[in-house]
Amino acid sequence: MEDHSNPHGFQKSKSDMDHAAHGHAGSPQDEHAVHSQGEHAGHSTAMFKNRFWLTLGLSIPVVLFSPMLGDLLGYTPPIFPGSAWISPLLGTVIFIYGGQPFLSGGWKEIKTKQPGMMLLISMAITVAFIASWATSLGIGGFDLDFWWELALLVTIMLLGHWIEMRALGSARGALDALAALLPDEAERVIDGGTETISIAELAAGDIVLVRSGGRLPADGVITEGTVEVDESMITGESKAVPRTVGDPVVAGTVATDSSLRLRVSAVGEETALAGIQRLVAEAQGSTSRAQALADRAAAFLFYFAAGTGIITFIVWSLLGSVPDAVVRTVTVLVIACPHALGLAIPLVIAISTERAARAGVLIKDRMALERMRTIDVVLFDKTGTLTKGEPALTGATGIRGMATDELLALAAAVESDSEHPVARAIVNAAQKSGTAMPGASGFQSMTGRGVQATVNGSTIAVGGPTLLTELNLTEPVDIAVETTVWKERGASVLHVIRDGSVIGAVALEDEVREESRHAVKALQDRGVKVAMITGDARQVARSVATELHIDEVFAEVLPQDKDQKVAELQDRGLKVAMVGDGVNDAPALARAEVGIAIGAGTDVAMESAGVVLAGNDPRAVLSMMDLSKASYRKMWQNLVWATGYNIIAVPLAAGVFAFAGFVLSPAAGAVLMSLSTIVVALNAQLLRRLKLNPADVQ
Numbered sequence: 001m002e003d004h005s006n007p008h009g010f011q012k013s014k015s016d017m018d019h020a021a022h023g024h025a026g027s028p029q030d031e032h033a034v035h036s037q038g039e040h041a042g043h044s045t046a047m048f049k050n051r052f053w054l055t056l057g058l059s060i061p062v063v064l065f066s067p068m069l070g071d072l073l074g075y076t077p078p079i080f081p082g083s084a085w086i087s088p089l090l091g092t093v094i095f096i097y098g099g100q101p102f103l104s105g106g107w108k109e110i111k112t113k114q115p116g117m118m119l120l121i122s123m124a125i126t127v128a129f130i131a132s133w134a135t136s137l138g139i140g141g142f143d144l145d146f147w148w149e150l151a152l153l154v155t156i157m158l159l160g161h162w163i164e165m166r167a168l169g170s171a172r173g174a175l176d177a178l179a180a181l182l183p184d185e186a187e188r189v190i191d192g193g194t195e196t197i198s199i200a201e202l203a204a205g206d207i208v209l210v211r212s213g214g215r216l217p218a219d220g221v222i223t224e225g226t227v228e229v230d231e232s233m234i235t236g237e238s239k240a241v242p243r244t245v246g247d248p249v250v251a252g253t254v255a256t257d258s259s260l261r262l263r264v265s266a267v268g269e270e271t272a273l274a275g276i277q278r279l280v281a282e283a284q285g286s287t288s289r290a291q292a293l294a295d296r297a298a299a300f301l302f303y304f305a306a307g308t309g310i311i312t313f314i315v316w317s318l319l320g321s322v323p324d325a326v327v328r329t330v331t332v333l334v335i336a337c338p339h340a341l342g343l344a345i346p347l348v349i350a351i352s353t354e355r356a357a358r359a360g361v362l363i364k365d366r367m368a369l370e371r372m373r374t375i376d377v378v379l380f381d382k383t384g385t386l387t388k389g390e391p392a393l394t395g396a397t398g399i400r401g402m403a404t405d406e407l408l409a410l411a412a413a414v415e416s417d418s419e420h421p422v423a424r425a426i427v428n429a430a431q432k433s434g435t436a437m438p439g440a441s442g443f444q445s446m447t448g449r450g451v452q453a454t455v456n457g458s459t460i461a462v463g464g465p466t467l468l469t470e471l472n473l474t475e476p477v478d479i480a481v482e483t484t485v486w487k488e489r490g491a492s493v494l495h496v497i498r499d500g501s502v503i504g505a506v507a508l509e510d511e512v513r514e515e516s517r518h519a520v521k522a523l524q525d526r527g528v529k530v531a532m533i534t535g536d537a538r539q540v541a542r543s544v545a546t547e548l549h550i551d552e553v554f555a556e557v558l559p560q561d562k563d564q565k566v567a568e569l570q571d572r573g574l575k576v577a578m579v580g581d582g583v584n585d586a587p588a589l590a591r592a593e594v595g596i597a598i599g600a601g602t603d604v605a606m607e608s609a610g611v612v613l614a615g616n617d618p619r620a621v622l623s624m625m626d627l628s629k630a631s632y633r634k635m636w637q638n639l640v641w642a643t644g645y646n647i648i649a650v651p652l653a654a655g656v657f658a659f660a661g662f663v664l665s666p667a668a669g670a671v672l673m674s675l676s677t678i679v680v681a682l683n684a685q686l687l688r689r690l691k692l693n694p695a696d697v698q
Helices: 014-018 031-038 045-064 067-073 083-098 100-111 117-136 147-168 172-179 272-287 293-319 322-335 339-358 368-372 382-386 404-415 421-432 465-470 477-488 514-525 538-548 559-571 583-591 603-608 620-654 666-689
Strands: 185-190 193-198 207-210 219-224 227-230 241-243 260-266 361-363 377-381 387-398 440-446 450-455 458-463 492-498 501-512 529-533 552-554 576-580 594-598 611-613
Touching: 045 083, 045 100, 045 147, 083 100, 083 117, 083 147, 100 117, 100 147, 117 147, 117 293, 117 322, 293 322, 293 620, 322 620, 339 361, 339 368, 339 620, 339 666, 361 620, 368 594, 368 620, 377 382, 377 559, 382 387, 382 501, 382 514, 382 529, 382 538, 387 404, 387 421, 387 477, 404 421, 404 440, 404 450, 404 458, 404 492, 404 501, 421 501, 458 465, 465 492, 477 492, 477 501, 501 514, 501 538, 514 529, 514 538, 514 620, 529 538, 529 559, 538 552, 559 576, 559 583, 576 583, 583 594, 583 603, 594 620, 611 620, 620 666
Parallel strands: 377 529, 377 576, 529 552, 576 594, 594 611
Antiparallel strands: 185 193, 185 207, 207 260, 219 260, 227 241, 361 611, 387 501, 440 450, 450 458, 458 492, 492 501
């Protein structure tokens, strides 16, 4: 059965034709910024994972053989020759191996004068390590056996950072996906044939042969061949575009139905694809510097604990004794780093990402949850997001005496042998009307013009304006009245021709998703502005915007300008969530405060976004907002508990009520600190009650 990939020759706006032909130089890649998104404090996810499991295994005997914990819980640890050295030796391994990421991170925070979680953790484990060894060796007469607390602190903090790293994801994925769009080799035309070379050897002016189904290795201009080009990886549009001699084509696109020869105009860093790649890197770098809420709380606690520790030592040295001052100070510094603070944010993020995944939303950026609640405007890409990304028949009209059902039956009969989206739309419309389609024979595809076949002994053709021009035909007046209205709203118009005479016309448009109506209205009801961006002609964009009551429209936007439009909105003081699905959306997705990729879109768009929707339902954006507000609320509740516990427990450990005969013992303080983790964990679990089904969005 013969097929035609896009034979109808729709009229396209200039922006559509030039859409993929423009690159963007961009700025040099901020490698450090991009790299930092994939790692934390210079360490990888696997490193935190491996150190956690080993440290967990070593922590079990340390806890079991701890005399302090045994006294507190009322049991006697096993005693045998050498048993007293189990906790010190294993605790030392835990401190050096498990604590290394925090010690190095804390040192970096000291050098940059930006104290945070790493410095707070390293201070606590270092003080616990020194005090515990002093106790184990009998130095100073102190009873500060914190080996078990050191082990649990390192283990839980490694777990928290591992969870955090898994939620963070890697920004390098977007750039790798872009690079993967290019083939490794190209066929360069030489005298007498072709030669296979690496694309790195291509130069401007070379003639390259691209076979049917092949991916273009460089930007260039077609010198031979007429072909349907799949530009979806660049434009996000699913419809293949006809290209012929003299037309520009872009590296990474695919020749779907025929071979072509092109003269190379740009290679390597000069291609449009490389320009988009640089934009992605630049935009991701600009949004990767946000600090986690826990770091801000940790900075406060560091100064609070350090200041309290100094005051405690001075006061107890003056009013009591130096040994008492040391015990009080060490207790303050050790319990100043609660397990709860290390898990407060990672636990909420982990549960939130799980809940989101069950609702078909993949959260890739750890800060996306925090930022989504603050969004002022949601910028939707039109095709494939607000619309279905495929044509639907929206109108049909025939000459006087020609019933609409009869016209559709003839057009559907001709198109029935094709799998093209336009053909399917016409056939589906005829089937829904209940009209019986007559048989057709002699099907013929006319690339860029239309199709024709013999139906009931007559030659029936279906095609666009190019076919009318070729046949020197004009629209009958009664048909033109309808088609003029269709064209004004941006619909594609095909004419039905019988034996050389126009007998009718049909209108095809990208169908608006019903879910889009609910999503736009719900966002506006919440006080969030809705904007739309597209490369389509203004009349097409205006038609969709009017139907959905969208607040602002950016039409005829070139690939590099999508990123600029996001920046333009941000310059107005608006926080932007961008929803898109194409490679050309990737820089805008990365630039926005929250980038949301449609899961049915390209790999690059999904890698560049902080959030990925598994389906095409735009109402999932509202689910994200609900989840953002709920998770942010839990983050703050956990942080308030973790820091609030310290504000109370640290002064008690310092001995502010010693005058009344109450002094918080080191063991009791450490146990209370561990219990705070349970409170944080239970509070985070309450997020599981949140319902995130997009169908329930109001």
